Amino acid sequence: MKQFLTLASMAVFITACGGGGGGGDNDNDNEGATVPITVTAPAPVPVDIYSPEKKSVSSLRLLDASGQSIPNAEVTVSRVLASSSFSAQAVADVLITDAEGNLVVNDLSPGDYELTVTIAGVTVTMQLTVTENNSEEGMIAAVPVKVSTDGAGFVTAIDLTNSGLIISVSGLVYGEAGPIAGAQVSVSGGEGTNGAITSAVTDENGSYVVVINIGNERKEALESGTIRVSAQGYKTLTVSANSDIDVTTSGASAGLNFMLAPEVDPPEVYYSENFEQTAEGAVCGTWTEEYVASTLELDSCFECVVSEELVAASVVSAQAVVEPLLLWNSHSVGRSIYNQAYLDGLVFLAPNDASEGVVVDPQSNAACWYGNDVTGTQSTGNFIGEPDTEFNDDNPLNGGESLVANGAAIVSPQIDLTGLEAPVALSFDTWWEIESVNPNELGFDIMAVEYSTDNGESWSTLARLNPYTDPISGDEDWVPGETEAESIHPRAPIPYSNTGFNSSPQWLQQEPISLDSLIGNVVLLRFAFRTQDELYNGFRGWMVDNVVITSTQGTFPLSDAEIVVDPEPPVDLEFSMTADIYPESSWLNAGSEYTFEAVVNWQGDDVATLMLELETSDGTYLLEEAGVADFNQGEGGDGYYYYDPAGDYTVTKSGGLTVILTAKNALGEVIFTQSKVYSAGEV
Structure with missing residues (x-):
């Protein structure tokens, strides 16, 4: 489509203001005379305004609820005819998907269709919509079904129609000049989902696909949700989600296009950090690193996947670490760090992830990353920290287990917000991949933005970045078994990333987080990561780049999460231990039962x-x-402990006996031993 800008011909009248200085009634005096001059405008100049070419859909690719292709499925596509006595009319014979879930269909012109998919004896029906503006011949259709294939090739399927929503949406983002590559499309349920639940970045053709996967309890939030479209150099566009797609039922829609207008007045920048120049004493740019304890409120843990006892034990274990793990580090371009947990078979990559497990390069020359960059260990390229190597070696696809939980934060220098006027907001480029077992209010691997107005004496949560989705994948009713292998959650090796459930992580720009409530203060900000437990830590972690504070309206939900953000770090006392072993007398009577006991006191963790x-x-x-879960805190407070191990034994015959007390650290190394020799004789 072309539009024309036209300048009309104009008659310009010039009034003379006087002659050569003469006055009076001279006939040659031109004062007051009007001289018409005609100016002819140039020919119309055409200005090309891009308009996407409209197309019919000629191919489909089917994905299940976890993003896997659905091969060898029987598919029928029927057009919904509102004016017909029949509700739908088949547009083709039964089709079969290939190994990648693809099938060729007759050109599907704009309209509504009924898509019926049958696999492994399970049949699922959903709506498929091709809009008037569709510009892609291929279409993704995510289907509310979970398909699994065991080692023998046996296929099973679970109908998830009544468990939640699976919605796929595709389209084009463009401007006046044409398609926009690198634009970001995000779907959010606002406070109900704690921000975006799925995002996509447009390819070189401006095309995108987003897949929504949420449980029933989040459906209401999506009904009042938004679609946010942004790109560098363009005004951000936000539209109501339910005005363009049906968010009440599972389905697929093609042709949801967005046109962005150029940004005329960029926001004012008050602060920026690209982490490219590391200052003395800092870990990334001018930001320092500090330990944050990983803790969990257990009041509502009946909803957690793991037991309270397991979580309590992991919290105590985390507090027993003498040297806290600080996993934030400066990550530069071209390092090619592979996630060893993926190479060792502890975690999966998402189906659309072609990275082979490599940790992504920064957006600029450097970024700040929460993950282990030291090569040669099972924790390389992830946030396992201290790996439980024995458990990991014996239990593949367990998500990567740590010996203890870990957590740390990077802290900004002082940022002066005095003298500013609202709106003021924080944003940054972000890339993350964490566990998918329980992405909700009780989820682990917490990523939070926190602030301090008293120079770090205390901290409060500004925003928690983890989305609340409770995605459906057919294992919602899973119950742990009795063995170690049976206690591994089916989603343990599956990632959750900043683009959604079991989706490849990508660099995205964080939706602006309002700092309006902090105007007038000099503040510290920090990005804090907490695993909360030792489970499912074999993913690639969190990366931050290009932090900015600008005169932008903040729209991301602010946090009211109950997160302990300023606990005291563990007391690092020099280890020492004393023990007394009983019975006190070293002479025992053969044939008598005795209680052998050690009264142990120690300091240090x-x-x-x-x-x-x-x-x-x-x-x-x-x-x-x-x-550690059994130990008692000593009178000295944090870092002081006591415990009295004991056991009964009947001395059956004369001879020598030895009672041995042994203390080991988290690595299984003996750090203290004491013994007492007894002699038994006949009375």
Whole structure:
């Protein structure tokens, strides 16, 4: 389409203001005379305004609820005819998808269709819509079904129609000059989903596909949700989600196009950090790093996937770490760090992830990354920290288990917000990949933006960045089994990223977070990551780049999450231990039963296990073994402990016995031992 700008011909009248200085009634005096001069405008200049070419859909690709292709499915496509006595009319015979879930269809012109998919004896029906503005011949259709294939090639399917919503939307983002590559399309349920639940970045043709996967409890939030479209150099566009797509039922829609207008007045920039120049004492740019404890409120943990006992034990274990793990580091271009947990078979990549497990390059020359950049360990390229190597080696696809939880934050220098006027907002480029077991208010691997107005003495949460989606994948009713393998959640190896459930992470720009409430203060900001437990930590973590504070309206939901953000760090006391072993007398009577006990006191958080054993001529007997969850806090406060391991044993014959007390650290190394020798005789 072309539009024309036209300048009309104009007659310009020039009035003379006087002659050569003469006056009076001279006939040659031109004062007051009007001289018409005609100016002819140039020919119309055509200005090309891009308009997408409209197309019919000629091919479909089917995905299941986890983003996997659906091969060998029987498919029928029927057009919905509102004026017909029949509700739908088939547009083709039964079709079969190929190995990648693709099939060729007769040209589907704009309209509504009924898509019926049958696989492994399960049939699912959903709506498919081709809009008037569709400009793509191919279309993605995410289907509310979970398809699995076991090692023997046996296929099973689960109908998820009544479990939640699976909606796929595709289209084009363009401007006056044509398609816009690198534009960002995000779908959000606002506070109900804590921001965007799925996002996509347009390709070189301006095309995008987003897949919404949410549980039933989030459907209401989506009904009042928004679609946000942004691109550098353009005004951000926000539209109501339910005005363009049906968010009440699962379906697929093609041709949802967005035209962006150029940004005429860019916002004023008050602060920026690209992490490219690292200052002395800083870890990334001018930002320093500090430990934050990983804690969890257990009041509502009946909704958690793991048990309260397991979480409580992991929290205590995390507090027992003497040297906290600080995993933030400066990440530069071209390092080619692979996620070892993926290479070792502990986690999957998303179906649309072609990275082979490589940690992404920064947006600029450097970014700040929460993940291990030290090569040669199972924790390389992820945030496992200290790996539980024995458990990981014995249990593939467990998500990557750590010995203890970990957490740390990067902290900004002082930022002066005095003298500013609203609106003021924080934004940054972000890339992240974490666990998918429970993405909701109780979810783990917490990413938060926090602030301090007292120079770091105390901290408050500004925004928690984890979305609340409760995606559906057919394992919502899973219950742990009795063995280690049966206690691994089916979603343990599946990632959740900033583009959605089981979707490849991409660099996105964070929706602006309002700082209006902090205007008038000098503040510190920090980005804090907390695993919360030792489970499912084998993913690639969180990366931040190009932090800016601008005169932009903040729209991201502010946090009211109950997160402990300023706990005291563990007390780092030098380890020492004392023990008394009882009975006090070293002479025992053969044939009598005795209670052997050790009264143990120690300082420092080194001890992970206490063992009390009895060594006799017949063998060695374990009287008691205790872990950090059993230890009692000593009178000295944090870092001081006591425990009294004990056990009963009947001395059956004369001879020597030895009671041995052993203390081990989290790595299983013996750090203290004490023994007492007894002699038994006949009375």
